[in-house]
Every structure is written in C-alpha cells, then in structure tokens.
Amino acid sequence: MMAKEKKLEIGAINITIQPHTPDMYLKLFREVYKLKTPIKVSGDQFAIIASIHxxxxxxxxxxxxxxxxxxxxxxxxxxxxxxxxxxxxxxGSLLDEINIPENLKPNGARFSYIFYPKEHLLFYESYYDSKTFGAMSAERFVRNLLNQPSILGKYGKIDVTHIPSKDKLNDALKMPTKEVIELIITRPNGDTLGKTQKRVMDRMNALNVETYEESYKAVQGRSIDVDINLKTMAKIAASNGKVSIKGKDSNSKPITFSTTEHPLKKKQYFDPNVQDAFSVLIELSSKLKDEIVKWFRS
Known part of the structure; x- marks a missing residue:
C-alpha cells in the first residue's frame, strides 16, 4: 500500500550586509547562533535558531x-x-503545585532552513507536518535575530526582505489602471544584480543612502505606463524592500497590491517511504535559488 503523500512548502528571504563577503555571512550566522537569544515572533510566540552546521x-x-x-x-x-x-x-494553592522547568516550552514546532552565503538567500520550511511558519513571522524573526544590539555594533543594519511572488508582481504591473506606484528600496548587493540594479546600489552607496523611495502618481483619469526602467526598479524594490500599487481592474473596481502580501512559496508533495523532508528541502531550495538569482540578474 502506497504511503500517503506529505507536503513540504518553503519560503525565501534575501539578507543583505553592506559591505559584505560570503565569509561575513557565515560569521554572522554563527555569532547569532552562539547568542541563543529567543526572538519574539508575535504575541506569546517566540523562535530561536537551534542549530547550525x-x-x-x-x-x-x-x-x-x-x-x-x-x-x-x-x-x-x-x-x-x-x-x-x-x-x-x-x-494560590493550586498555583503553588505548578512547577514547569524554565527550559521547557509548550507548543514547540521545528522548521529546517538552508542558507546560501554566496547568494545571501535563506530558504526555510514554511509548512511541514501540519505546522506553519508564515512569511511575515519568518521575516520578522530573521530581521530581529540578525539585528540584535551586539550584532548591529559589528555589522551595522542588516536588511531582510522576504522574496515575493514574481508572477504576482508581474500581474500587478499589468493592472488595467495603475494610479499609484510606490517603491521602497534598501541597498542591494551588487553580486547578484544586473548592470542597472548595480548602478542603483552604487549611487545609493555614493550618497550614503540607506533607503530610497520613489512614488509615481498617474495623471487624473489615466494609468501609469510601466516602461523598462520602472519595471527594473520595481524588481529591485521587490527583492530589496517593497512595492505597492493602487489602481482599478477592468471593471473599474479599486484594487491594491503589495509585495509583502504575496510572498514567494514553493511546495512539493513527496512519498515519505521514498524521500525524506530534508532532501526535498535541499532539492527545492537549490532549484529556487537559481530561479531567484536569474530573476535578479535579468
């Protein structure tokens, strides 16, 4: 009898140090691991980096x-x-009987990750074994994990952006009526970028600019025409910041789009008798890494 297939879903996060080398990223991760600091994710939910090798x-x-x-x-x-x-x-009498060791925490869930220092891309399990780690929670966790006070003193601010869905962004840029387009760009790393993107990074560095924002508003009653330059800037913002678009659909109904609401997710079903979850994570992350880098450089 064939085993019931399991589902594994992964997300991708872009991490940027300025200036940087692959070795610096490895040093960064090993340092935050040694801190063993619990990071608040939301409400009473905390997360920690439990292992690294x-x-x-x-x-x-x-x-x-x-x-x-x-x-x-x-x-x-x-x-x-x-x-x-x-x-x-x-x-009080009942509470006196409660004795939970400080090192034990309830509702535990484990999510494996793979980090590629050359591409500075982190892939994590967003769904496995009926447990979920949402994109916003994962991004918040990684950002706060890497921007702890002791780490900031050594590396400066570390930018963290969850990679959005390329298809959803392209669909949004084809919105029938685009009234407002807003871009927020944090300094990208030039090694994974095309020539145009690298020029943006070089200019931001030359001006000592940490965050760059652009806002486009259409002429009343018309739609913004997205040319190649605007499309390129939107791609940079999508992978290193945020893209927001407001407009109308073909029925003149108001619609909005934000890259933060459309994170990239890749899922795969597998037979646990043939393949384990970690090998699927390796397979998916390697393939997705190449796709993301190709998108960055195109």
Whole structure:
C-alpha cells in the first residue's frame, strides 16, 4: 500500500550586509547562533535558531549552512491561570503545585532552513507536518535575530526582505489602471544584480543612502505606463524592500497590491517511504535559488 503523500512548502528571504563577503555571512550566522537569544515572533510566540552546521560535511568554505529554527509559546508566569472546573481564576494553592522547568516550552514546532552565503538567500520550511511558519513571522524573526544590539555594533543594519511572488508582481504591473506606484528600496548587493540594479546600489552607496523611495502618481483619469526602467526598479524594490500599487481592474473596481502580501512559496508533495523532508528541502531550495538569482540578474 502506497504511503500517503506529505507536503513540504518553503519560503525565501534575501539578507543583505553592506559591505559584505560570503565569509561575513557565515560569521554572522554563527555569532547569532552562539547568542541563543529567543526572538519574539508575535504575541506569546517566540523562535530561536537551534542549530547550525555545514550542508555537506566535506564542503569547501564558504558553502551553504543548514539547521533548525524552533518556535514555541512563552508562558508568562505572572499571568493568571483559569480553572475550567470552577469557571474562575485559579487560587494560590493550586498555583503553588505548578512547577514547569524554565527550559521547557509548550507548543514547540521545528522548521529546517538552508542558507546560501554566496547568494545571501535563506530558504526555510514554511509548512511541514501540519505546522506553519508564515512569511511575515519568518521575516520578522530573521530581521530581529540578525539585528540584535551586539550584532548591529559589528555589522551595522542588516536588511531582510522576504522574496515575493514574481508572477504576482508581474500581474500587478499589468493592472488595467495603475494610479499609484510606490517603491521602497534598501541597498542591494551588487553580486547578484544586473548592470542597472548595480548602478542603483552604487549611487545609493555614493550618497550614503540607506533607503530610497520613489512614488509615481498617474495623471487624473489615466494609468501609469510601466516602461523598462520602472519595471527594473520595481524588481529591485521587490527583492530589496517593497512595492505597492493602487489602481482599478477592468471593471473599474479599486484594487491594491503589495509585495509583502504575496510572498514567494514553493511546495512539493513527496512519498515519505521514498524521500525524506530534508532532501526535498535541499532539492527545492537549490532549484529556487537559481530561479531567484536569474530573476535578479535579468
């Protein structure tokens, strides 16, 4: 009898240090791992980088690294406890009986990751074994993880952008009526960019500009014409910042688009008797890495 197929879904995050080398990215990840700092993801949800090691034991540095992120619920020991039997808050005598070791955390979930230092792209499991790690949560976790005070002092601000869906961005740029287009660009890294994108980065560096914003507003009653230059700038912002578009569809109904609401996700179903989840993660991330780099450089 054939085993029931499992689903694995991954997301991709672009990480940028200025200036940088692949070795610096590896050093950065190893330093934040040693800190073992729990990072708040949302509400009472926290995450931590639990492990880090080479993707292949005998690989030549600087090669990809892998490991696990763990997410869990942090219980506030000072918060009141509710008693389902009495329908009221628990009294002190019951609370005295509660003894949960500080090192144990409930609702744990594990998500594997692979980071490619040369392309500065991180791929993570966004869905596996009925557990999800949403794009916004993953981006927030990685940004806060890499921008801890002690890390900022050594590396400066580290920009983190979840890669959006290329197809959704292209569809948005073809919106029948584009009334407003807003671009926010953080300094990209030139090694994965085409000539036009590298010129943008060089100019931002020359002007000591950390963030660059452009806003386009259409003539009343008309639509913005997206030329090759605007399309290129939108691609840079999509992978290093944010793109927002407001307009109307073919029925003149108002619509909005934001790259933050359309993260890139890649899923694959597999037979657990034939293939394990980690090998699928390697396969998907390697393929997606090449696709993203090609998109950046085109």
């Amino acid at each position: 080479k993707l292949e034991r005998g690989q030549v540095e600087p090669g990809p690294i892998t490991g696990d992120f763990y997410r869990y619920t942090a219980i506030d020991p000072e918060a009141p406890w509710f008693d389902l039997k009495t329908g009221d808050f628990a009294d």
